[in-house]
Amino acid sequence: MTVLRSASRRWLMLASIACGIALALSGRSIADDKEKSADKVAQPVPTAIITFQDRGGKDNKSVGAKVTDLLFAELVAKPEMYLVDRDELSKVLGEHELNLSGAVNPDQAIQVGQLTGAKIIVTGSVVQVESTQFLIAKIIGTETTRVLGASVKGKTDDDLGRMVEKLANEIAETISTKSDQLIAKTVTKEDRLTALQKKLGDKKRPSVVASVKERHVSQIVIDPAAQTELEWYAKETGFTVVDHFEGGKSNADILLIGEGFSEFGGKFGNLVSVKARLEVKAIDRRTGRVLAVDRQTTVSLDLTEQIAGKSALQEAAAKVAERMLPKLLNQEGDKKGKGKK
Numbered sequence: 039m040t041v042l043r044s045a046s047r048r049w050l051m052l053a054s055i056a057c058g059i060a061l062a063l064s065g066r067s068i069a070d071d072k073e074k075s076a077d078k079v080a081q082p083v084p085t086a087i088i089t090f091q092d093r094g095g096k097d098n099k100s101v102g103a104k105v106t107d108l109l110f111a112e113l114v115a116k117p118e119m120y121l122v123d124r125d126e127l128s129k130v131l132g133e134h135e136l137n138l139s140g141a142v143n144p145d146q147a148i149q150v151g152q153l154t155g156a157k158i159i160v161t162g163s164v165v166q167v168e169s170t171q172f173l174i175a176k177i178i179g180t181e182t183t184r185v186l187g188a189s190v191k192g193k194t195d196d197d198l199g200r201m202v203e204k205l206a207n208e209i210a211e212t213i214s215t216k217s218d219q220l221i222a223k224t225v226t227k228e229d230r231l232t233a234l235q236k237k238l239g240d241k242k243r244p245s246v247v248a249s250v251k252e253r254h255v256s257q258i259v260i261d262p263a264a265q266t267e268l269e270w271y272a273k274e275t276g277f278t279v280v281d282h283f284e285g286g287k288s289n290a291d292i293l294l295i296g297e298g299f300s301e302f303g304g305k306f307g308n309l310v311s312v313k314a315r316l317e318v319k320a321i322d323r324r325t326g327r328v329l330a331v332d333r334q335t336t337v338s339l340d341l342t343e344q345i346a347g348k349s350a351l352q353e354a355a356a357k358v359a360e361r362m363l364p365k366l367l368n369q370e371g372d373k374k375g376k377g378k379k
Contacts (some may be wrong), residue, residue: 109175
């Protein structure tokens with residue numbers, strides 16, 4: 039009997055130790071998962087809030103606008119969010135005659151993202167069904183066109199502020215934990231260069247000269263970030279790059295002429311947001327024929343306005359180079375084909 043009791047005690051001790059280890063490991067796993075989720079969004083995500091629609095109910099004609107304002111106030115206070123200024127957003131949408139609401143579709147979201155630099159758009163609707171009220175949000179990635187949702191249910195006489203607070207928390211949590219579905223994966227310079235080399239293949243590269251004028255509103259431009267980036271990609275992918283000042287235009291087959299500007303977007307804590315736009319066209323130097331035209335709008339966050347502006351212009355130039363350089367080879371091939379005929 040004593041032996042049985044002793045064995046039973048041992049088993050209980052072993053079971054307790056095993057449970058303790060399991061709980062410790064479980065706690066560590068949960069903590070690790072939280073850390074990984076928190077690391078997914080290293081910087082505030084540029085987000086635009088579009089006015090919510092009112093659907094159903096006679097008394098909720100202006101609730102959508104209230105929800106939109108309250109939601110902006112809730113989200114702007116969260117450190118992981120960076121909201122596009124409402125006045126600036128309205129101005130941009132008005133200039134392009136885009137009267138968007140909760141019915142915004144992914145294609146329109148892409149357009150708004152390109153115009154404002156927002157990577158995520160939050161919109162939705164307020165639905166009343168008898169005495170029940172639903173706040174339904176659509177979270178749209180402007181780069182991936184992926185749509186995720188968040189919603190809150192309550193009574194029509196419930197405190198609207200508290201309902202919006204809950205909705206804001208759900209939206210922030212969704213963006214934080216599922217950012218990889220909403221925001222396009224960051225492409226390194228090496229990956230971008232490898233993909234571009236693959237597109238270009240082994241075709242003969244023409245010589246190019248780049249001349250891109252840059253300006254930053256209210257700031258002096260020290261060095262041509264976009265021009266340097268275009269030249270770097272051309273050089274690294276096998277093009278003969280002629281310096282605009284030293285070599286002269288007459289020594290190049292193709293002229294890359296453009297203009298870029300950057301402008302202060304806003305401040306978020308210690309970070310400064312700058313939006314940049316770059317326009318570039320490729321011209322056959324001998325004939326004056328325009329071979330390709332491209333443009334790109336980007337947004338960058340950094341500690342200083344000047345560095346953020348340079349980063350935004352560099353990113354814009356990299357994206358233009360990805361699309362434009364392969365077209366220059368095709369143009370060369372077309373000219374050779376016409377010559378044979």
